[in-house]
Amino acid sequence: MKRVSLTQYLVEEQRQNNKIPAELRLLIEVVARACKSISHAVGKGALGEVLGSAGSENVQGEVQKKLDVLSNEILLEANEWGGHLAAMASEEMETIHPIPHRYPKGEYMLLFDPLDGSSNIDVNVSIGTIFSVLKAPDGMQEPTEKDFLQPGTKQVAAGYAVYGPQTVLVLTTGDGVNCFTLDREMGSWVLTQRNMQIPADTKEFAINASNARHWYPPVKRYVDELLAGKTGARGKDFNMRWIASMVADVHRILNRGGIFMYPADAREPDKPGKLRLMYEANPMAFLVEQAGGAATNGKQRIMDIQPTKLHERVAVFLGSKNEVERVTGYHGE
Numbered sequence: 001m002k003r004v005s006l007t008q009y010l011v012e013e014q015r016q017n018n019k020i021p022a023e024l025r026l027l028i029e030v031v032a033r034a035c036k037s038i039s040h041a042v043g044k045g046a047l048g049e050v051l052g053s054a055g056s057e058n059v060q061g062e063v064q065k066k067l068d069v070l071s072n073e074i075l076l077e078a079n080e081w082g083g084h085l086a087a088m089a090s091e092e093m094e095t096i097h098p099i100p101h102r103y104p105k106g107e108y109m110l111l112f113d114p115l116d117g118s119s120n121i122d123v124n125v126s127i128g129t130i131f132s133v134l135k136a137p138d139g140m141q142e143p144t145e146k147d148f149l150q151p152g153t154k155q156v157a158a159g160y161a162v163y164g165p166q167t168v169l170v171l172t173t174g175d176g177v178n179c180f181t182l183d184r185e186m187g188s189w190v191l192t193q194r195n196m197q198i199p200a201d202t203k204e205f206a207i208n209a210s211n212a213r214h215w216y217p218p219v220k221r222y223v224d225e226l227l228a229g230k231t232g233a234r235g236k237d238f239n240m241r242w243i244a245s246m247v248a249d250v251h252r253i254l255n256r257g258g259i260f261m262y263p264a265d266a267r268e269p270d271k272p273g274k275l276r277l278m279y280e281a282n283p284m285a286f287l288v289e290q291a292g293g294a295a296t297n298g299k300q301r302i303m304d305i306q307p308t309k310l311h312e313r314v315a316v317f318l319g320s321k322n323e324v325e326r327v328t329g330y331h332g333e
């Protein structure tokens with residue numbers, strides 16, 4: 001079989017298919033290179049002294065792991081000099097990071113969750129990086145936080161890397177979803193899955209069930225019906241999986257279907273869920289929709305939400321279309 005590298009794939013998309021501009025291609029290549037560096041650091045584990053806490057907190061009051069901080073630095077450094085960027089924003093930084101030496105004017109803005117699945121770092125379970133690319137608004141001078149507050153439908157690219165038994169990079173530029181596997185000996189990303197598709201129906205669901213007592217009635221009803229199995233309203237048995245790394249749960253769903261849920265709950269009624277709209281929900285929603293699935297916050301399509309702040313949180317229901325539509329429907333009843 002002919003090996004197609006990420007660069008070859010992107011050049012084809014740019015030159016033959018006219019799907020992406022050269023500047024976006026370069027930007028994606030820089031992000032992919034940064035993910036390769038993060039993958040190397042993850043792979044060293046205790047030998048690289050990258051495990052454990054960094055002894056600091058991020059803007060959302062979460063304890064930062066050494067790898068959260070390191071991955072953020074790797075992405076910042078690579079993209080400061082590499083891509084056609086105006087500014088970056090990260091889950092781990094309080095505010096935006098404008099590019100000091102913009103070339104030629106920086107037409108894109110990059111957002112990322114540098115290390116997703118932080119609670120799994122120290123126990124050698126799959127973790128990842130999630131990213132999203134927006135266009136800088138026309139006529140933008142000095143980038144501000146407000147320039148980032150665009151709905152997910154405006155994304156021009158999104159993707160994630162999973163650092164697991166294999167390191168993979170899953171990418172969309174709005175033309176389907178493709179998966180590249182890191183050839184660790186050659187140091188190159190090789191196209192291994194074209195046009196990933198999520199089946200509309202599934203028998204697998206993912207939710208942190210330890211929060212069940214706090215769920216609102218629509219989520220409780222939906223999950224109770226799944227748990228009731230063959231003899232319940234759904235008339236079939238469902239299996240449950242929860243990795244606690246969104247990247248790994250979404251990667252499973254892109255490969256074999258399923259529904260992933262992180263709902264808002266009654267613990268903190270003012271907090272609309274745990275996951276972040278700009279760094280987690282939007283890029284994953286873009287990928288999932290491009291693979292034929294659906295993504296909502298229980299009420300509306302995630303990518304239609306108008307963000308009001310950079311670190312906004314959101315409830316997430318994504319994956320196999322018929323299941324996402326069902327649980328979303330329960331919220332309307």
Ligand SMILES: O=P(O)(O)OC[C@H]1O[C@](O)(COP(=O)(O)O)[C@@H](O)[C@@H]1O
Nearest residue numbers: 113115116117118119208244245246
């Ligand atoms: O620990 P919980 O409540 O199960 O939450 C797990 C969720 O939190 C996250 O780890 C949040 O991401 P970060 O590690 O980037 O903060 C998701 O990847 C995952 O789905």
Ligand SMILES: [Mg+2]
Nearest residue numbers: 113116117280
């Ligand atoms: Mg995350």
Ligand SMILES: [Mg+2]
Nearest residue numbers: 113114115116
């Ligand atoms: Mg993170």
